[in-house]
Amino acid sequence: MTDWDSFDSEAYAASNYGDRIHAEDEQIIRFVVTELKKLRIPFGHMRHAADIGAGPNLYPGLLLTPYMSPGGTLELVDRSAANLRHLRKAMDDAYGSAASWTKFEDLLLRLGHRTSLQRLRDIARVKEGSIFELPTGRYDAVLCFFVAESITTDREVFAAGLDSLMKSLKPGGLFITAHMVGSTGYRTGTGNSFPACHLTMPDIERHYRPYGEFRSIFASHGVWDAIRPGYQGMTALIGRRPPPRPRATNR
Ligand SMILES: C[S@@+](CC[C@H](N)C(=O)[O-])C[C@H]1O[C@@H](n2cnc3c(N)ncnc32)[C@H](O)[C@@H]1O
Numbered sequence: 001m002t003d004w005d006s007f008d009s010e011a012y013a014a015s016n017y018g019d020r021i022h023a024e025d026e027q028i029i030r031f032v033v034t035e036l037k038k039l040r041i042p043f044g045h046m047r048h049a050a051d052i053g054a055g056p057n058l059y060p061g062l063l064l065t066p067y068m069s070p071g072g073t074l075e076l077v078d079r080s081a082a083n084l085r086h087l088r089k090a091m092d093d094a095y096g097s098a099a100s101w102t103k104f105e106d107l108l109l110r111l112g113h114r115t116s117l118q119r120l121r122d123i124a125r126v127k128e129g130s131i132f133e134l135p136t137g138r139y140d141a142v143l144c145f146f147v148a149e150s151i152t153t154d155r156e157v158f159a160a161g162l163d164s165l166m167k168s169l170k171p172g173g174l175f176i177t178a179h180m181v182g183s184t185g186y187r188t189g190t191g192n193s194f195p196a197c198h199l200t201m202p203d204i205e206r207h208y209r210p211y212g213e214f215r216s217i218f219a220s221h222g223v224w225d226a227i228r229p230g231y232q233g234m235t236a237l238i239g240r241r242p243p244p245r246p247r248a249t250n251r
Pocket residue numbers: 004007016052053054055056057077078079080083129130131132144145146147150151
């Protein structure tokens with residue numbers, strides 16, 4: 001049984017997002033920004049969105065922020081007490097938190113993505129919850145980065161998490177997800193180890209096919225760029241659940 005409350009949020013944030021933007025994260029960010037433009041989603045219209053298993057990572061939220069309506073809410077959902085604490089602190093002071101999120105904000109602004117940490121703080125609501133217990137048909141968009149494959153070794157559990165995530169979207173809802181490819185598990189700081197489901201890129205894409213059309217990228221690292229041993233790369237996927245079917249009329 002994994003002890004999620006012992007997740008070392010500070011060490012995880014510092015090693016993954018602290019001193020620089022890792023090559024794979026930058027590839028993912030550039031890919032998502034490009035694909036969002038292609039989807040022609042209007043700015044400022046989404047009311048309910050969530051980042052599931054948000055952990056200490058704020059860049060998925062920064063990617064979605066321009067699409068949220070002025071009164072909209074982006075739920076930052078996690079089941080780890082340590083990560084919920086870290087997120088609440090980061091939302092109180094995103095500019096002072098361990099990982100310097102301004103470098104992500106700067107990259108996104110350079111790419112023409114109209115986002116800001118301040119805006120993210122305005123719309124974010126940190127919330128305890130689980131990927132396996134999401135409301136059905138609630139969200140206009142969901143984010144889920146390095147979660148479904150990074151909480152279990154079991155492919156059926158990965159599939160159940162993904163299914164719950166997809167069912168939490170409204171018809172036509174947007175999903176932006178990322179997964180570790182070929183991961184053998186990970187550690188936070190010098191503390192506990194955490195499980196991973198060892199999936200190839202074709203495995204991951206096959207799991208997504210029943211949920212609608214999507215685009216994906218395999219983000220790779222050079223010899224010296226790996227964030228840790230024990231994985232092959234990362235993937236990001238973006239797509240929309242099929243829109244509602246038009247009602248049949250009797251005429
Ligand atoms: C590898 S971390 C990814 C964190 C972050 N999304 C990122 O991109 O770095 C996995 C995250 O899943 C969270 N988690 C574990 N079990 C969960 C569950 N059942 N539902 C939602 N989140 C969960 C952990 O607390 C942790 O924040």
